Amino acid sequence: MKRYKIIILLAFLLFLPSLILVGSSERSSSGAGEQTRKDARFVLPQKRDTGLTREEENGKVLYEYYCALCHGKEGNADGFNAYNLKTAPIQHSDPAQTGTLSDGQIRRIIKEGGGALGRSTEMPAWGGVLSDEQISHITTFIRTLSRPADGRKNP
Numbered sequence: 001m002k003r004y005k006i007i008i009l010l011a012f013l014l015f016l017p018s019l020i021l022v023g024s025s026e027r028s029s030s031g032a033g034e035q036t037r038k039d040a041r042f043v044l045p046q047k048r049d050t051g052l053t054r055e056e057e058n059g060k061v062l063y064e065y066y067c068a069l070c071h072g073k074e075g076n077a078d079g080f081n082a083y084n085l086k087t088a089p090i091q092h093s094d095p096a097q098t099g100t101l102s103d104g105q106i107r108r109i110i111k112e113g114g115g116a117l118g119r120s121t122e123m124p125a126w127g128g129v130l131s132d133e134q135i136s137h138i139t140t141f142i143r144t145l146s147r148p149a150d151g152r153k154n155p
Contacts (some may be wrong), residue, residue, distance in 0.1 A: 052144065059141025062134055066126060075145035086119035095146040107132075108137045 050057060064073060070085065075092030082089055091097050098106075108116050110130070114123030125135040126135065 053140075055137050055140045058134075059137035059139070060144075062130070062138050063141050066130070067138065070123075075142065085108050085120070085122050087122055089123070090118075092142050092145040098142060098146045103139050103143075105143060107135050110135045110138060 013045040050060075052060060063071075069081045070077075070078050070079045070089045072082065072094055077089045077091040079089070101109075106116060109121060109123060111125065111127035111132075112124035113121065120134075130138070
């Protein structure tokens, strides 16, 4: 019985703010009519259209967590830690730099570290932390960073 009382109390506390909001808007409407009451109701959040595929969106989240510290959030090699490195990180937003690497090479660098392809050994190996699928998603997102503003793929 005590458990049910706690559940009812929690439900009441969770919905109390919305009840107060709806009640106060109905009282203050005085002539505004039905429109004010509709505005006070709960509205489901709308999905943001980022223009990214699901893989690219997943890759973006992983990139921001694991890569942006050095490569920067937009891939401009201006991350917080970039200035502490002896070798500047690759600028993923520059098609001239990322265009010379295949997707397989990018995946290998992420998985095995920069030294795997003769690049900077300061780039750590993430293969022990990230799955192959996650690495593939990051690679897919990296390709979007050097894409022109109109969204077309680079030649």
